[in-house]
Amino acid sequence: MPMEMWIIVSLLLMRPAFCSNSLDGFHGQFTSLNYPQGYPDNVQQSWDIQVPRGYGIKLYFSHINIEPSANCAYDYVQIFCDEATHSPICGNSKEEVDFQVPQEYHTTGNWMKVTFKSNFSNEERHTGFVAHYAAVDVDECKEENPCNHYCNNYIGGFNCSCRPGYFLQENQRTCAVNCGPPSKLTNGRENFTSTVYRHWNTYSCEEPYYELEGNAVFECSADAEWVDVTSGQPTMPKCKPGKYLTKYMKRKTT
Template sequence: MSVLVVLLLSLAVDAQMYGSLQSPNFPDPYPRETVLRWNVSVPDGFQIKLYFSHFDLEPSYLCEYDYVKVEAEGEVLALFCGREETDTEAVPAQQIITSPRNSLSLLFSSDFSNEERYSGFMAHYSAVDVDECSEPPDEDLLCDHFCHNYIGGYYCSCRHGYLLHSDNRTCRVECSDGVFMERSGVLSSVDFPSPYPKSSECWYRIEVDPGFRLLLQFDPRFDVEDHPDVSCPYDHVRITAGSRQFGPFCGDRPPGEIQTDSNVVSVFFHSDNSGENRGWRLTYTSTGSKCLAPDTPPNALLTPVQSEYSFKDHILFTCSPGYTLLKDGESLDHYQMDCQSDGSWSSSPPRCQKTDSGRRRSSLSSLLTNHSPD
């Protein structure tokens, strides 16, 4: 009684740029009850192209008997058997098989009997460069701005004004040196309303004179990456004014008007390494403390005339003709008062006194009238 032994081998073919695989004893008939697997790999940045120059295996329904199976990453890329194509079996013919990445395996299996003599197969493989820029194998490998392919790999670069992140694909910006000192202005995420840079942290500082309070208003086109279940885990805007904090803000609805009650505001914006959201823009204005219009002394003129004044506003006092402006015993042509940060005026109003020449003319006129001839 003879015992048939199955030949089970697994061969590794590593880091070869090209080569050939063939059935045992090729071109003589291959042995029965044999299982042989070739694991082929090439360097990273390449794929494998495989084709058969000769193929002659026992035909069977759905390749149940003898077959060649090509696999990669747990998926079957091809299953071949027979001598010519039929409805129930497939031969490789001129077909070229391409691996999704840099490895594949080829499995040859023969059963216990063959009705005829079959010569087996001859297969050839070669490494081909992957153009990651035109067909990225993984979405995470996409470059933010520019992708450059080379044999065996690729690299990313950024537009002017951007820096390549340590992940070597994301383009970030340096945006933490902006100080806004005008009493009103506009600031926004970089490139607004185009998508803002990824992997960036931006600090903006608004600082106006003490006595002013900053008011912030966001543009309606607010668009910052958010999450349906967690509050702003990815990108967000956060505002600090004195001891108060506002935010974080994200999503597609702008925050309402923010009255900070402070003359110094910090705006912080954080973005992660994904997303294509358009960002934000805000307009800031400053309002000062209010001073009520002072009482106007008799015979005095006030410029400008308003019912209410703001911090840093000033008013000018002068006197009507025939009167002299006096303040703290000093005669002046005009006198200025300033609205202060606490809502009070810098001093009390001056007074207007009738000039001496006016009094002398009045006395002389009276004297002449009393001594006129009858």
């Protein structure tokens, strides 16, 4: 073989093996390169695991045999999930007494990344690892407590429900009472954007012919009743004839 060819072949053999994989099933298994024959030098592998929304991921290793080194500086497996990076893993789960096969890893999000990296040498053969993952339900009611009344967890999701007399708001999370439309004011009008708990209604009169007597601002209370925000009472204000109208009426009667 000519010299040039030898150089090309040597460079190809030395070239790091990059490999990126996507896994999107409900469960699966993956291994380091060439498992169980022993992984090569200069390997970089990564696995992006994605399960459907509403599920988290459980991951565990059934076998690990990676060249041991201080802080796993040489060769290692590493896990990224829930915006956190876990410590690198290396060593041998079978021979080393002190080595503990890592416990299961759990995510609350539906994505996880696993990377494997080997450096330029191994003094002896190391078989690598076997990892298993599965989609598991996330109990959103425990993790987030997203509902203000009842939270109902189910596999792949959750929903909220309300105590009697309340209804679920558009956000599908919070429960509120509904006061219904506020009472009409003779010679006046109502001004409100919503009729549910804690929303306000402001009365006004047909100025300048009528003037408001009493308080203008009412709130939908927890008892599903419009109450005056100042007094807490449901006492309605009134629209009384104003100066113009009083003069006009006087003129008309004289």
